[in-house]
Amino acid sequence: MPKEILLGDEAVALGAVQAxxxxxxxxxxxxxxxxxxxxxxxxxxxxxFHAAWSVNEKTAFEEALGCAFAGKRAFVSFKHVGLNVAADxxxxxxxxxxxxxxxxxxxxxxxxxxxxxxxxxxxxxQFAQIPCFEPADHQEAYDMTRExxxxxxxxxxxxxxxxxxxxSHSRAGVETLPARPQNPHHRGxxxxxxxxxxxxxxxxxxxxxxxxxxxxxxxxxxxxxxxLNPGDRxxxxxxxxxxxxxVMENFPDETSRPSILKISTYPLPExxxxxxxxHVDSVLVVEEGFPLIERxxxxxxxxxxxxxLGKIDGALPLQGELxxxxxxxxxxxxxxARQSCEGFPLANRPPxxxxxxxxxxxxxxxxxALAGQPEAVIFSDIGCYTLxxxxxxxxxxxxxxxxxxxxxxxxxxxxxxxxxxxVIGDSTFGHSGMTALLSASAADARMVLVILDNGTVAMTGTxxxxxxxQRLLEIVAGLGIAKEHxxxxxxLPKFHEENTRVxxxxxxxxxxxxxxxxxxxxxxxxxxxxxxxxx
Amino acid sequence: MSEMRKQxxxxxxxxxxxxxxxxxVIDSAALREGLSVKQAEVHGMAQRGGAVTSHLRLSRxxxxxxxxxxxEADLILSVEPLEALRxxxxxxxxxxxxxxxxxxxxxxxxxxKAALLARIKAVPGSVIVDSETLAKQAGSSRAQNTVMLGxxxxxxxPGEDGLRESIRLLFGKRxxxxxxxxxxxxxxxKQAAA
Numbered sequence: 013m014p015k016e017i018l019l020g021d022e023a024v025a026l027g028a029v030q031a032x033x034x035x036x037x038x039x040x041x042x043x044x045x046x047x048x049x050x051x052x053x054x055x056x057x058x059x060x061f062h063a064a065w066s067v068n069e070k071t072a073f074e075e076a077l078g079c080a081f082a083g084k085r086a087f088v089s090f091k092h093v094g095l096n097v098a099a100d101x102x103x104x105x106x107x108x109x110x111x112x113x114x115x116x117x118x119x120x121x122x123x124x125x126x127x128x129x130x131x132x133x134x135x136x137x138q139f140a141q142i143p144c145f146e147p148a149d150h151q152e153a154y155d156m157t158r159e160x161x162x163x164x165x166x167x168x169x170x171x172x173x174x175x176x177x178x179x180s181h182s183r184a185g186v187e188t189l190p191a192r193p194q195n196p197h198h199r200g201x202x203x204x205x206x207x208x209x210x211x212x213x214x215x216x217x218x219x220x221x222x223x224x225x226x227x228x229x230x231x232x233x234x235x236x237x238x239x240l241n242p243g244d245r246x247x248x249x250x251x252x253x254x255x256x257x258x259v260m261e262n263f264p265d266e267t268s269r270p271s272i273l274k275i276s277t278y279p280l281p282e283x284x285x286x287x288x289x290x291h292v293d294s295v296l297v298v299e300e301g302f303p304l305i306e307r308x309x310x311x312x313x314x315x316x317x318x319x320x321l322g323k324i325d326g327a328l329p330l331q332g333e334l335x336x337x338x339x340x341x342x343x344x345x346x347x348x349a350r351q352s353c354e355g356f357p358l359a360n361r362p363p364x365x366x367x368x369x370x371x372x373x374x375x376x377x378x379x380x381a382l383a384g385q386p387e388a389v390i391f392s393d394i395g396c397y398t399l400x401x402x403x404x405x406x407x408x409x410x411x412x413x414x415x416x417x418x419x420x421x422x423x424x425x426x427x428x429x430x431x432x433x434x435v436i437g438d439s440t441f442g443h444s445g446m447t448a449l450l451s452a453s454a455a456d457a458r459m460v461l462v463i464l465d466n467g468t469v470a471m472t473g474t475x476x477x478x479x480x481x482q483r484l485l486e487i488v489a490g491l492g493i494a495k496e497h498x499x500x501x502x503x504l505p506k507f508h509e510e511n512t513r514v515x516x517x518x519x520x521x522x523x524x525x526x527x528x529x530x531x532x533x534x535x536x537x538x539x540x541x542x543x544x545x546x547x
Numbered sequence: 548m549s550e551m552r553k554q555x556x557x558x559x560x561x562x563x564x565x566x567x568x569x570x571x572v573i574d575s576a577a578l579r580e581g582l583s584v585k586q587a588e589v590h591g592m593a594q595r596g597g598a599v600t601s602h603l604r605l606s607r608x609x610x611x612x613x614x615x616x617x618x619e620a621d622l623i624l625s626v627e628p629l630e631a632l633r634x635x636x637x638x639x640x641x642x643x644x645x646x647x648x649x650x651x652x653x654x655x656x657x658x659x660k661a662a663l664l665a666r667i668k669a670v671p672g673s674v675i676v677d678s679e680t681l682a683k684q685a686g687s688s689r690a691q692n693t694v695m696l697g698x699x700x701x702x703x704x705p706g707e708d709g710l711r712e713s714i715r716l717l718f719g720k721r722x723x724x725x726x727x728x729x730x731x732x733x734x735x736x737k738q739a740a741a
Contacts, residue, residue: 017578019588042591126591182587182602182613185578254613261612336616348618351642353635356666359656361561361629363597396595471592 015187020179021046023150023186024089024117027157029054030191034084034112035062037072039443040472041091042126043180044119048089049473061194067478068414068443069094073101073116080110080170081205083198085161089117092131093413097444099136102170104207106140107215109168111200113161119175122301123333126177126471128394128413130331132301134278137172141219143226144172144278145235148256150184156235156276158189163229167222176300178254178333223279231283235276238284240291244270248292249343250285250305252276255298258339270343275305285309289318296342297322300334364399370531371397371464373503373511375407378433378462380508381515388431389424393417393445395437396471396533397464408435415444418461422452425459431519432458438465442479446487449526453492456523460515463488463526464503466533474536481530488526497525504531553606554704555615557634560626561651562594565692569624570601571717572696576709577605587613596653598630605704624699626678626692627651628663635670644670645699645740647678647691674698674740681735687728697736707737 018026025047028036036055038048051063058064062079066072069090079086088098095102095118102116118133137144145160147153157173164171203211230236251259252275263269273288275281289295289309295318297306306322314320321327327342328334337347365372375397382388392398392408393416401408410420418441421434436445441463449461465484469475479487488498499518501511511529518525556573560566567588574584587602602615617637623644625631631646638644644667650660667673676698678691685694693714700707714733718726 015578017574017584046590125589178587178613181590182585183574184585184610184613185583257611257613261616264611336612336614336619340616348616349640350618351635351638351640351670353632353666356632356662357656357658358633359629359654359658361596361598361654363562363592363595364653366595399595471595473590 015185017183018150018186019046019181019183020147020150020153020175021119021181022050023153024157024173024175025050026186026188027154028085028087028115028161029061030188031113031158031161032085032192032194033061033087034194035076035079036087036089037064037066037075038089039066039069039072039094040469040475041094042472043121043175043177044089044091044094044117045472045475046180047117065475069097070101073098073105076114077101077105077108080112080114081200083111084195085113086110087115087117089119091127092118092120092133093127093129094118095133095136097414102136103140105170106142106219107207107212108200108205109215109218110164110170111168111198112195113164114170115157115160115164115173116170117173117175119177119180120301121177123177128411130301132304133172133174134301134304137174137278138304141223142169142171143229144174146174146253146276146278147179148253148274148276149179150186152235152276153179154186154188159235167225169219169222174253176254226279227282230277230279230281233277233281236281236284237274238288239269240271240288241269245292246270247294247296247343248273248288249296249298250275250288250309251298252305253300255300255334255339258334258336259298259343261336262340262343262345280305280308289315294319294321296327298328298334298339298342303330362402364402365396365405366534368534369396370466370503370529370533371400372405373505373508374462374464374529375400375405377501377503377508377511378515379405379407380512381519382431382433385431387429388433389429391417391421391424391432391434393436393440395440397435397437414440415448418445418448418452421459421461422448422455422457425457430458431460433519434459434461436461436463438463438467438480438484439469439477441484442477446479446491449488450491452524458522458524460518460525460527463528465528465530466536468533468536470533470535474533474539485528488528493524493526497521497523499525499527501527501529502531503529551704552608553604554622555620556603556605557615557620557623557637558601558603558625559623559630559634560599560692561630561653562596562599564626564651565689566599566601566626568717569692569696570603572710572713573603573703573705574605575713575716576705579709579712580705582607582704583610585610585613598633600634622699622702624695626695628660628667628675629658631667632663638670641671643702644673645695645702646673646675647695648675649677649679649691676736676739678736681739682732685728685731685735687725687732690729690732693729693732694736697733698740700733700737701740
């Protein structure tokens with residue numbers, strides 16, 4: 013079999029393609045972006061299958077759901093917080109069920125390498141009562157994605173594939189299987205897909221009735237591997253995802269391994285878990301993310317006569333990623349000897365805006381205009397410009413979630429904050445800022461919204477933006493902002509005075525203003541130059 | 548190096564310095580030699596001028612963890628001296644540091660260069676190379692990563708010819724001039740470390 017070296021993200025994507033994918037949708041977000049980048053690369057310009065970025069994750073989910081309604085195999089991917097945005101259709105898609113196989117790939121970011129919070133998408137799968145696969149390596153990412161399509165079509169349920177940063181962004185060899193063809197059209201029945209209460213009750217009953225079958229599936233699945241050590245009854249380990257790799261890393265010698273149950277699918281394989289627990293005195297649960305398995309195992313009363321170890325009792329940290337070292341300590345092995353740089357001042361090197369970035373010029377003019385107004389608040393958003401938090405810019409007071417800058421500036425203005433300034437990028441505005449601006453426009457909120465139009469989704473690797481250029485200006489006009497209070501500036505050092513004046517004027521305006529700062533992202537320009545050079 | 552069964556390498560640098568290119572060259576050469584490979588990368592926010600690292604694990608056996616455990620790394624290969632020290636606690640006793648001497652200063656509290664280089668020299672077997680000068684001489688100031696790859700080449704599990712072949716694979720598509728500069732940069736680094 014051929015072996016390809018792939019990112020974990022790419023292994024999922026290729027698994028979907030070769031399972032007979034017809035339509036894939038996504039919104040960029042680390043660590044999931046590389047899934048759609050790969051899908052677009054291999055889609056042959058859409059001739060092989062449809063693969064496209066969407067305006068946000070909710071829309072991406074609904075587009076994929078439409079594809080599954082048509083009987084085709086559909087795929088939607090995003091980072092963990094994207095699932096929050098898509099949570100509305102996600103929860104109800106469990107009820108509609110699907111005609112063609114439907115995979116939701118959610119990539120969690122424990123340790124918050126590039127995120128505003130930690131989440132564990134397995135809880136969402138549990139919440140919606142749909143199956144979830146959790147691969148530990150690249151081969152499993154490929155194999156499980158193919159298996160997930162089979163399960164999805166057999167049960168008529170959406171299925172989640174849960175990824176985490178380290179697997180998403182690590183490369184390894186993957187053996188692939190022959191590709192299978194796409195599904196023919198086979199549209200859904202309206203009584204299944206129209207979630208009026210009378211239909212929805214029946215559909216929810218169906219989901220509940222499927223749960224026992226899902227547990228039977230988990231117990232039978234070879235992905236959930238139980239390896240008992242008959243000679244050692246002291247410690248048993250339940251490990252999932254990357255946690256399993258860290259356990260195995262610390263026990264390379266098969267003969268001295270404790271009993272291990274590898275968990276790869278949810279809901280959990282209950283019989284296998286009982287078998288392991290019965291065999292040992294103590295059970296250590298090693299899972300990436302929140303203690304989902306551990307909490308279920310522990311319950312309210314614990315397991316009589318057994319000791320349960322994991323994140324809840326402090327054997328492993330509750331926050332951040334697992335590492336080979338934290339797992340090594342939890343299984344009771346001594347730390348490896350290592351070198352040390354203790355005593356030497358290792359200055360941190362945080363990420364920062366590129367030299368010459370248009371955002372820096374916008375921040376400079378905005379800060380100059382706000383000088384002497386310590387009560388001013390800049391509500392920022394998700395993107396490269398969040399780095400404006402750091403010196404020398406000091407131009408960010410908040411960053412919460414996609415689009416929050418607009419709504420928060422509005423609410424703060426209502427509460428008497430002045431000046432209340434929102435700062436949002438063009439793609440984030442398209443994602444979640446437009447509806448909030450409509451709300452602010454209807455109220456003529458006393459705030460200034462600055463839209464940084466650099467024409468791309470820069471932070472995640474310059475994916476296309478939908479609300480940029482002339483279309484952005486037309487959207488803003490269409491949302492009802494008074495023409496004289498929509499100002500366009502060019503953030504360049506030579507226009508600093510002029511731009512500062514524009515900000516001053518609009519801050520003084522007792523209603524809603526929008527300032528659009530238009531200049532192309534340097535990374536985007538570099539990419540275009542490279543492409544131009546290669547032609 | 549063929550007697551080694553496995554090699555764990557920490558690649559270090561600043562976002563934009565070409566760490567992932569070095570990783571590609573080594574791991575594609577390793578794959579052709581039939582080794583198992585896992586290569587953990589940093590994407591996203593940190594790539595904007597922040598500290599970046601890649602964990603590269605090569606083995607004749609199965610590789611489990613994507614991350615190198617602290618105390619397992621055989622080699623730290625860095626395109627920047629401060630970044631070389633940042634991951635010293637990954638290095639096993641007897642592990643080696645191969646680093647550029649050229650600081651990338653984009654922070655206000657960058658340490659004193661002489662003290663920095665002295666601390667690196669305190670690691671037995673460390674190799675320090677002036678990648679900036681050598682890359683310019685080779686014809687591309689952007690080829691510092693390839694200079695450092697050359698400097699580390701005699702310590703790497705994959706053979707030199709395989710590394711050169713990977714350089715051709717990677718840079719060949721960017722034009723003859725860039726490929727030529729990188730092949731020269733590789734040789735210059737190799738000689739500087741000899």
